[in-house]
């Protein structure tokens with residue numbers, strides 16, 4: 001049996017379940033304790049610190065009656081096998097293999113359970129690249145962050161740090177629900193769904209990361225997780241995302257209907273280009289500004305890993321949206337696009353003025369807002385749309401460099417923050 005604490009160690013001796021001292025009943029008694037999930041695992045699985053050996057529930061043994069088939073039953077079974085074989089042969093002859101050209105991003109008719117031949121090989125490449133960057137929040141040393149938070153950060157810097165986390169904790173759950181519950185089910189090519197499945201995992205990993213930071217540093221969890229509900233400037237961004245998510249969280253949403261299709265495309269643009277591509281990208285900057293001064297280096301390194309995932313999420317999403325527009329008759333309403341940028345900008349301005357109500361050394365609310373506009377222009381260009389803020393300036397030229405750290409070891413040590421190939425992403 002594999003020891004999950006040390007997979008290379010010699011196999012553990014499997015523990016043997018005690019033999020019941022009394023004769024086991026034939027069926028589970030009506031009031032017996034229900035079988036838990038843990039109890040259904042093998043009796044010697046150990047995962048991390050958790051052992052499934054002792055579940056606290058002892059189940060009565062249930063013996064299935066052993067029946068001997070009669071001659072008539074054996075003959076019937078033989079006939080059934082012959083029948084299945086005949087049917088399968090006919091079925092196989094009548095179904096042509098899936099052709100790549102039959103696949104569509106949405107509204108496709110091809111078998112969604114057949115991965116290849118690929119119509120979207122780039123989607124498979126995203127999946128392979130994402131898998132080259134494995135990490136967990138436990139890999140990164142947070143010891144200095146505890147010292148920094150409690151003894152070095154000013155009140156203003158603490159305010160920034162906490163509220164960035166308060167926003168992010170909720171955002172990644174929203175991102176996970178969007179891709180996993182609203183988007184994936186509408187895709188009709190498995191190579192797209194496979195990368196999105198990885199994305200769902202990554203969003204969960206990001207949530208774990210924030211939780212790890214909060215827990216390690218000793219911030220009040222109940223208060224910080226609730227903050228997005230009571231601080232209007234954080235709530236404003238969450239509500240915009242919730243509104244888009246609600247508009248597509250319908251399993252009966254027929255994307256052949258032009259109105260539905262338009263709503264889906266707009267929500268996808270919002271999540272890929274703004275929520276992940278701009279708000280997340282920009283959202284880590286205040287903490288990176290602390291990192292540049294040698295503060296909260298562990299948290300910043302965690303965010304660097306997350307940022308790279310998010311860049312891939314945004315880039316993948318934008319590509320999917322463009323492919324949907326290629327394959328379907330979608331006409332975007334320029335006014336709706338303008339409104340989307342405007343309401344996102346307004347929400348970001350409110351947020352920036354709240355988290356940076358007083359500037360911290362090297363970073364102001366104005367820097368944050370201008371950076372939002374600068375990155376939004378980049379996403380618009382990627383989408384093939386007009387730049388929403390034509391004169392926006394790059395106020396934090398160090399930001400891309402921060403995210404795109406390749407072979408250099410992180411200046412503040414800990415571990416090499418290198419994607420095997422993701423570091424070579426095109427930022428244009």
Ligand SMILES: [Fe+2]
Nearest residue numbers: 172175203206
């Ligand atoms: Fe995320």
Ligand SMILES: [Fe+2]
Nearest residue numbers: 175276310313
């Ligand atoms: Fe994401």
